Amino acid sequence: MVSLRVRQGDRVRTGDTLLVIGRREGAEAQIASLLENVHKEEANLGRVKRLLEINGNSKEQFEQAKTAYELAKARLVKAQESARDFSVVAPWDGLTSQLFTEVGDYNYTNPRRPLIEIYDPTSLVVRISVPERYAAHLKYKTPVSVTLDAYPDTVFGASISRIYPYLDERMRTRTVEVTITGNVDLMPGMFARTRLQAGLIESALVVPTQAITTTPDAKSIAFVMSDGKAWRRVVRTGIEEDGRVQITDGIQPGDSVIITGIMSLSDGRPVGIIRGENKSGVVPNATEPQAVKATATNSPDGPK
Template sequence: MKYRRWLLYLVLPIGLFAFGAMHLYGGNDSPNPLSEKQQEMRGKDKSLPVVMVKTAAIGSVSRTMELTGTVTPTRRARIASPGEGPVETCEVQGCMVREGDRVTGGQVLLQIGRNQAAQAQLTAARQALKEQEIELQRVEQLVHGGAIAGSQLDTARSKFENARAQLSRALENHEDYSITAPWAGVVSKVHVAEGDYVTPHATLIEIFDPASLVVEFAVPEARSTDVRTGLPVRVQFDAHPGAILKGNISRVYPQLDERMRTRTVEAVLRDPVELIPGMFARIQVILARIDDAVTVPVEAVQITPNGEKVIFLFQAGKAVKRKVETGIEEAKQIQILKGIQSGDQVIVMGNEKLKDGSPVKAIEGKRS
């Protein structure tokens, strides 16, 4: 009996508590307005398309042209032989001239052995001058003695001067066989060795002026009128990885290569860097630059079937379509000439199937 009484005292309070809880939370059929609205909003948020937005900003954009080129000297010389003969000496500072040697203007690079014709010409010219000198002296004596007319003295003097000129030319021909550097530079190629027998006009040595190195590149005909002297360039070399060197166009050739249909252009670098003829170069020509452009990521611009360019803005929870005009595109950014302004939030992801006025849920993307 006592056991039943104790069980009743234990179960009764628990039952009353459970009944009260059911009446309070589940027994009231009237809905909770706040809970219902929250659930409705949650359902709507889940059904809205999610888009990524970025802010249109003021920035710099450049219209560029990407090309490739080569380092080449503008001042170079191919020194040829004036005649035939053996190469007797080929020295720079006492040793055989080789590629890479630096030479000074007027420095003897090699000697070509005098051939029989050149030596015979020089010997004959010297003999002729000596004979005319003797004849001039004889005529002068006869004229002064009154034995012959004075006009014969003029003839003798003319022959003497002619013989002296012939000797001078023979000496020049003889000296031409000493091959000298026309100006200071670096030997780039040696085509002969000591003992070789060369013929007239054969190339002996090539030199270049290292101060004349430029970046040379070819511009396609379709873009040939876009380039002009003074335009800035950015240049990269495989030999200098990671370095972006600045320079300017120094020369634009006046005509196209008729075979390749390209226009040759030269650029000089402002940044100090070691250049070697033949280096491969990647050139970016900056054709135009705008420092106060309204820019957005290129993904923000959509092209409609009729060719119009549009951007969707995020305004008051909706996607608002704007027709735009675009300008320069560079590094995944594009200039907007008309249609939006700086500070507008543009949709850059999830904008493929949007309609004007569609409700959307936006997340902020990082400015690239």
């Protein structure tokens, strides 16, 4: 490495020379040798062609000479292209973010080794991973709300700009890129929190989250009150948001769902409702549950 013309944070424009690898003299010597060989093969081809016209030499000799000439030219062109690769130029306008080499560095021969990293600030996006259960409902241009740790008091408007066509096999998530609208100073590596609505469930049945408990065998249960007794229901839950959870099976609209005192309940146990702050009027042998009606409401279906 004989010349490094940028530092971290430098702005570069398309075509600017970023660095020069000092093997140009060796490349030029190789090019001169290959050029001489091209002239030699060209002269030989001309000689064989004249002999063919005068003495009727075989066409096989002519084809061999022609092939040798074309091969020599191809090697020259390849060497000339390789010589141009020793100067690295910026492929686009952007900022220099990282340098992986320095002047005097001889370890640049590995073709997979990065030398310089640059990025275009206007191309930065927020990349999120959406759980598989929502992956099929994602749509291009879906509005997204973004909060950045660097700007904790600001919620930025954004939208989905790219949806990857596959799931991560290990995490079972789908990658989505979100583009923020308006001017915001972004940097690679920033942490963002996003909120989007992947769909809408009409008339979803929802109850407070504290009404649901989980058994040791991973079943979700709730207790409903009927005729002064608590009845255990195995339920299936859906979206959870803002202290409410969607019930997809096990509870019907209008059921009185017990939301407190549920840890001490059992199926068929007599219960009474405690109203107000004074709980002295509890019925003997009763728990102290409070109940609410299971209600149907529009619930956003989407990852948070």
